[in-house]
Amino acid sequence: MEHQTRIHGRGGQGVVTAAEMLSLAAFLEGRHAQAFPTFGSERTGAPVVSYCRICDRPIRVREPITTPDTVIIQDAGLLLRADLTAGLRPGGQILINSVRPAAELGVTGFTVPASEIALRHVGRPLPNAALLGGFCAVTAVLALESVHAAIRATFAGPVAERNVLAASEAYAYLKEVVRA
Amino acid sequence: MLRQMEGSQAVAEAVALCRPEVICAYPISPQTHIVEALSRLVTGGRLKPCEYVNVESEFAALSACIGASAAGARTYTATASQGLLYMTEALYNASGLGLPVVMTVANRAIGAPINIWNDHSDSMSQRDSGWIQLYAESNQEAVDLHVQAFALAEELSLPVMVCMDGFVLTHAFERVDLPSQEQVDAFLPPYEPRQVLDPDDPVSIGAMVGPEAFTEVRYLGHLRQLAALERIPHLAARFERGFGRACGGLVRGYRTEDADTIVLALGSVLGTLKDVADELRQDGMRIGVAGLTTFRPFPLHAVRKVLGRARRVVVLERAFSLGAGGIVAAEVRSALAGNGADVFTVVAGLGGRAVTKASLRLLLTGGPGEPLTFLDLNQDLVAGELRRAGRARRSGPPAENLLRDLAGGV
Numbered sequence: 001m002e003h004q005t006r007i008h009g010r011g012g013q014g015v016v017t018a019a020e021m022l023s024l025a026a027f028l029e030g031r032h033a034q035a036f037p038t039f040g041s042e043r044t045g046a047p048v049v050s051y052c053r054i055c056d057r058p059i060r061v062r063e064p065i066t067t068p069d070t071v072i073i074q075d076a077g078l079l080l081r082a083d084l085t086a087g088l089r090p091g092g093q094i095l096i097n098s099v100r101p102a103a104e105l106g107v108t109g110f111t112v113p114a115s116e117i118a119l120r121h122v123g124r125p126l127p128n129a130a131l132l133g134g135f136c137a138v139t140a141v142l143a144l145e146s147v148h149a150a151i152r153a154t155f156a157g158p159v160a161e162r163n164v165l166a167a168s169e170a171y172a173y174l175k176e177v178v179r180a
Numbered sequence: 181m182l183r184q185m186e187g188s189q190a191v192a193e194a195v196a197l198c199r200p201e202v203i204c205a206y207p208i209s210p211q212t213h214i215v216e217a218l219s220r221l222v223t224g225g226r227l228k229p230c231e232y233v234n235v236e237s238e239f240a241a242l243s244a245c246i247g248a249s250a251a252g253a254r255t256y257t258a259t260a261s262q263g264l265l266y267m268t269e270a271l272y273n274a275s276g277l278g279l280p281v282v283m284t285v286a287n288r289a290i291g292a293p294i295n296i297w298n299d300h301s302d303s304m305s306q307r308d309s310g311w312i313q314l315y316a317e318s319n320q321e322a323v324d325l326h327v328q329a330f331a332l333a334e335e336l337s338l339p340v341m342v343c344m345d346g347f348v349l350t351h352a353f354e355r356v357d358l359p360s361q362e363q364v365d366a367f368l369p370p371y372e373p374r375q376v377l378d379p380d381d382p383v384s385i386g387a388m389v390g391p392e393a394f395t396e397v398r399y400l401g402h403l404r405q406l407a408a409l410e411r412i413p414h415l416a417a418r419f420e421r422g423f424g425r426a427c428g429g430l431v432r433g434y435r436t437e438d439a440d441t442i443v444l445a446l447g448s449v450l451g452t453l454k455d456v457a458d459e460l461r462q463d464g465m466r467i468g469v470a471g472l473t474t475f476r477p478f479p480l481h482a483v484r485k486v487l488g489r490a491r492r493v494v495v496l497e498r499a500f501s502l503g504a505g506g507i508v509a510a511e512v513r514s515a516l517a518g519n520g521a522d523v524f525t526v527v528a529g530l531g532g533r534a535v536t537k538a539s540l541r542l543l544l545t546g547g548p549g550e551p552l553t554f555l556d557l558n559q560d561l562v563a564g565e566l567r568r569a570g571r572a573r574r575s576g577p578p579a580e581n582l583l584r585d586l587a588g589g590v
Binding site: 019033037061 | 184186347348351352354448449450452454455534535536537
């Protein structure tokens with residue numbers, strides 16, 4: 001089983017860290033995972049893309065992900081700029097950080113107000129941890145507990161715990177949506 | 181211990197396990213995370229005794245390494261791209277003086293035009309500098325090659341470059357089995373230098389040598405490189421016994437035994453190539469992959485042996501010699517002289533262009549092709565610029581013209 005995720009966002013939103021934490025969560029489940037960013041002259045606010053492959057076998061391929069199973073969009077404003085869902089596999093999932101329903105954004109997928117959730121728990125509108133909780137809800141590829149462990153391995157002390165709460169809230173929010 | 185970590189962090193940990201006594205480095209993308217991590221290990225007291233020297237340039241970095249190594253310290257540095265070029269004069273001094281400095285090259289293109297992305301132009305440009313060059317396929321191999329590099333460098337008194345693809349490996353987060361300190365200590369004994377800084381027993385190094393002995397000094401250097409060809413497989417075998425996994429060596433074949441077509445390459449593209457080879461095997465194609473770990477010294481006989489009975493050899497290179505063609509392919513052709521195989525050079529992945537499975541499949545299932553081709557070359561873009569340059573003398577700088585064309589001509 002292989003699951004490929006592509007994450008779109010802006011420099012400063014933790015796009016690269018999100019892919020790394022996703023790979024770490026998979027690793028903690030005993031799976032193989034490879035996370036990598038698009039490599040550019042990163043600067044705050046500029047569009048950034050990162051990738052994560054999760055697989056039960058060792059991963060050898062090094063090409064960018066062009067046919068993702070899941071696309072995570074950390075900044076819905078980027079939807080105006082480019083076709084972020086290009087190459088999405090049939091049955092694939094789109095998860096967007098937005099207070100608006102996906103249909104209003106012209107996309108078939110799920111939205112979660114990840115920035116608002118993060119602002120409440122972490123005190124800063126950094127949506128990445130919340131979106132990883134959301135990833136667990138809409139894909140069932142990883143257990144929420146694994147994402148919690150990856151967050152705790154990445155951040156220290158209270159920052160980690162606040163991000164864990166954000167991930168849990170986004171997870172619960174989307175579980176409700178998925179069920180509805 | 182199994183860890184999920186960034187390639188740069190893994191390499192920094194591996195270097196620290198080798199107990200370098202002096203590190204002199206200057207940051208440059210995509211090497212920066214490695215030397216930042218090492219500086220934290222030194223200031224945090226985890227790596228000691230070790231002197232971390234902040235310098236003002238790459239030239240100073242390697243010059244300080246030369247001084248430290250000549251004085252008898254295990255010495256490490258890292259660089260990339262223009263930084264490696266800025267070291268060039270000192271590179272030749274380190275090898276000419278027989279100093280076992282180990283350096284990571286986080287492979288990156290060379291400008292102009294400015295490009296921070298991955299290819300092998302930097303290390304390939306220094307292939308005649310007298311340094312041993314090892315190329316890593318994965319972050320695991322990058323870790324393991326660094327441990328072997330110190331042992332090899334010190335055994336032969338020669339500097340070693342461990343080349344790993346910038347960004348593609350240095351910034352990839354993946355599973356790495358980090359060896360323990362005990363394992364590394366058992367493999368790599370404390371450095372026993374050929375000369376030490378001793379006021380009671382002074383020596384002079386760096387003498388001027390005229391025509392009477394310069395050829396002989398160079399010849400001895402060549403002999404030492406050839407000796408490395410003997411030592412590298414032994415070291416790889418000893419590593420496998422000590423660490424329980426195969427890594428390093430001269431050149432490794434993957435499904436090459438019965439292959440009619442073999443693709444030879446260096447570095448991280450090998451993983452993608454192996455996946456493609458597996459897929460093409462399922463389609464009935466007899467194809468294999470040869471991974472060249474050691475490029476300098478060039479393992480002529482080992483390459484000939486691995487490529488064996490293949491009728492078609494494709495050398496996939498992430499650098500080339502302008503006006504001549506493939507750099508690795510030229511060596512492969514001389515290795516295969518007289519054996520009748522057709523050797524094709526494919527230049528791929530320059531300046532960070534992704535080498536994709538789809539392009540490789542097309543390439544390998546296509547016709548015989550030209551002796552030298554450029555994977556995914558945008559012919560229209562090239563033709564447009566040639567037309568422009570043919571029309572007007574003052575047609576402008578090509579790089580900027582191409583970017584304007586790609587943006588739709590505005």
